[in-house]
Amino acid sequence: xxxxxxxxxxxxxxxxxxxxxxxxxxxxxxxxxxxxxxxxxxxxxxxxxxxxxxxxxxxxxxxxxxxxxxxxxxxxxxxxxxxxxxxxxxxxxxxxxxxxxxxxxxxxxxxxxxxxxxxxxxxxxxxxxxxxxxxxxxxxxxxxxxxxxxxxxxxxxxxxxxxxxxxxxxxxxxxxxxxxxxxxxxxxxxxxxxxxxxxxxxxxxxxxxxxxxxxxxxxxxxxxxxxxxxxxxxxxxxxxxxxxxxxxxxxxxxxxxxxxxxxxxxxxxxxxxx
Numbered sequence: 001x002x003x004x005x006x007x008x009x010x011x012x013x014x015x016x017x018x019x020x021x022x023x024x025x026x027x028x029x030x031x032x033x034x035x036x037x038x039x040x041x042x043x044x045x046x047x048x049x050x051x052x053x054x055x056x057x058x059x060x061x062x063x064x065x066x067x068x069x070x071x072x073x074x075x076x077x078x079x080x081x082x083x084x085x086x087x088x089x090x091x092x093x094x095x096x097x098x099x100x101x102x103x104x105x106x107x108x109x110x111x112x113x114x115x116x117x118x119x120x121x122x123x124x125x126x127x128x129x130x131x132x133x134x135x136x137x138x139x140x141x142x143x144x145x146x147x148x149x150x151x152x153x154x155x156x157x158x159x160x161x162x163x164x165x166x167x168x169x170x171x172x173x174x175x176x177x178x179x180x181x182x183x184x185x186x187x188x189x190x191x192x193x194x195x196x197x198x199x200x201x202x203x204x205x206x207x208x209x210x211x212x213x214x215x216x217x218x219x220x221x222x223x224x225x226x227x228x229x230x231x232x233x234x235x236x237x238x239x240x241x242x243x244x245x246x247x248x249x250x251x252x253x254x255x256x257x258x259x260x261x262x263x264x265x266x267x268x269x270x271x272x273x274x
Contacts, residue, residue, distance in 0.1 A: 007037060007038065077093065085192055099211045105135075113183055160176075162174055
């Protein structure tokens with residue numbers, strides 16, 4: 001996966017007194033922090049998460065988890081806030097999250113509750129405490145910003161301990177669990193967003209789909225496609241359109257990206273015509 005991190009992200013870290021010299025050597029860009037974007041490998045991105053886990057206090061993590069501070073650096077939040085309500089916002093955010101990093105957002109919807117959890121996109125790499133706290137507070141702040149109300153989750157589960165400041169900010173019961181989860185009342189997520197903007201959403205989605213295709217292009221992209229095909233083949237119900245929908249991109253974008261990867265149309269047809 002090809003990852004791009006905004007230079008503003010590192011500048012913001014400096015603004016909240018994070019010592020960038022303490023980052024791993026491969027992530028020390030020195031004067032290049034003024035660059036618009038940095039390309040990181042999947043492993044570099046994981047090293048960044050674990051380094052920040054060691055460096056940041058809960059107060060600094062919460063500063064990074066407030067939408068007003070970081071939405072300019074993360075385009076998926078624009079699409080999320082343009083959604084009609086919190087449930088659609090979470091779905092839009094989950095769809096485009098991988099533009100900003102290999103973190104998967106899983107959503108489970110029940111009669112009265114909605115459960116959101118996070119996992120790293122690669123087996124064997126567990127999300128550190130920083131990443132989980134950051135993601136959980138970000139999604140809550142997104143819901144609060146969109147509704148203009150002080151929404152509180154029903155419950156939060158984490159395999160870590162949170163400090164008092166984080167507990168007060170969430171305003172709900174936080175329980176020690178093996179995995180991670182943040183649970184909302186479904187009714188709270190169905191409240192209309194005061195930030196809803198269909199015109200903006202229609203404008204953003206095609207661009208975000210293109211960026212998503214670029215982010216997952218290359219070897220990891222073909223791996224994702226192959227995994228989906230392996231799962232779909234036994235049922236006998238799969239097509240280019242089905243795989244594209246699952247990836248959140250158009251079938252034309254899927255075919256174009258695969259052609260760039262393989263440089264050979266016949267190989268593309270082989271993969272999509274198993």
